[in-house]
Amino acid sequence: MRESHLGELTVSALGLGCMGMSQSYGVQSDDAESIATVHAAIDAGCTFIDTADVYGDGANEELVGRALAGRRSEVVLATKFGFQRVGSDMPNVVNGRPEYAASALDASLRRLGVDYVDLWYLHRRDPEVPIEETVGAMALAVEAGKVRYLGLSEVSGETVRAAHAVHPISAVQSEWSLWTRDPETGVLPTLRELGIGFVPFSPLGRGFLTGQITSPDDFEPDDMRRGMPRFSGENFQRNLDLVARVQSLAASKGVLPSQLALAWLLAQGNDVVPIPGTKRRKYLAENLGAVDVSLSASELAELDAAFPPDAVAGDRYAPAGxxxxGK
Incomplete structure (x- = not known):
């Protein structure tokens, strides 16, 4: 596994997103297989592990903590805060208040069973709290030795610039893939100006770019994708037609569509660290195979032409999301 860089933080070129081990994509969780998947990732040199306090209402951090027992020193561990549950039957609210930041971090450390995290993100910007105040509170955690580096998620270039002036930001995490291209003209130029790394989540389009999703009926009843515009109505078939192009290109190269999609991201620079999520060792092995896929300039151009930035039908989230x- 080759290395990449998020600011001054060195990580494996591919990371492992752990959200799906505890929520969102249906099918009953399998903690034993999930822990085995984390161990297999570490053994293969994929040592950048991503979670968040909101995933599974804290259950994912607990799961990751169990997986890392005895292996903490082998990984770069990232988690996030910023969503707060205010009631069992209420949606999470965004909370970036300084006092909440401190308590959220302490709770994450307890669940993870660690003394510090390597990278701590603000999951969403709180529109009611100046970003300078939130990041100022996060910086105190760095001073206290509870965090090594700071990150932001789903923010604008202007927010990054304001936050970075308070304390160095090492990474910004947002969705980026062949079917989500907006970071390229949005936040990414600012990150590269400031020397900040980019962590694409859902680099396989929430599984769509694998070519294995062919119908909305493929989703379990509790799968969050059932409520996402890109997976609904006419948008589904229009996007399926786009994926067919990736499948054709992958077949001609003798690789899996997922590997081609990840290789495209890896080719964007060693300041880009995708974190494909999986809870199964089989798919982990497939994803890690992307590191060995080289793309020529003509192949990259062909992929760009097959999946232009404005081609995908539908928004990433429903209006509330x-x-x-981008705040």
């Missing part, structure tokens, strides 16, 4: 991103 879209209102929380």
């Amino acid at each position: 879209m209102n929380q991103v």
Whole structure:
């Protein structure tokens, strides 16, 4: 596994997103297989592990903590805060208040069973709290030795610039893939100006770019994708037609569509660290195979032409979710 860089933080070129081990994509969780997947990732040199306090209402951090027992020193561990549950039957609210930041971090450390995290993100910007105040509180955690580096998620270039002036930001995490291209003209130029790394989540389009999703009926009843515009109505078939192009290109190269999609991201620079999520060792092995896929300039151009930035039908989230991103 080759290395990449998020600011001054060195990580494996591919990371492992752990959200799906505890929520969102249906099918009953399998903690034993999930822990085995984390161990297999570490053994293969994929040592950048990503979770968040909101995933599974804390259950994912507890799961990751169990997986890392005895192996903490082998990984770069990232978690996030910023969503707060205010009631068992209420949606999470965004909370970036300084006092909440401190308590959220302490709770994450307890669940993870660690003394510090390597990278701590603000999951969403709180529109009611100046970003300087939130990041100022996060910086205190660095001073206290509870965090090594700071990150932000789903923010604008202007927010990054304001935050970075308070304390160095090492990474910004947002969705980026062949079917989510907006970071390229949005936040990414600012990150590269400031020397900040980019961590694409959902680099396989929430599984769509694997070519294994062919119908909305493929989703379990509790799968969050059932409520996402890109997976609904006419948008589904239009996007399926786009994926067919990736499948054709992958077949001609003798690789899996997922590997081609990840290789495209890896080719964007060693300041880009995708974190494909999986809870199964089989798919982990497939994803890690992307590191060995080289793309020529003509192949990259062919992929760009097959999946232009404005080709995908539908927003990433329903309106309420879209209102929380790019702030």
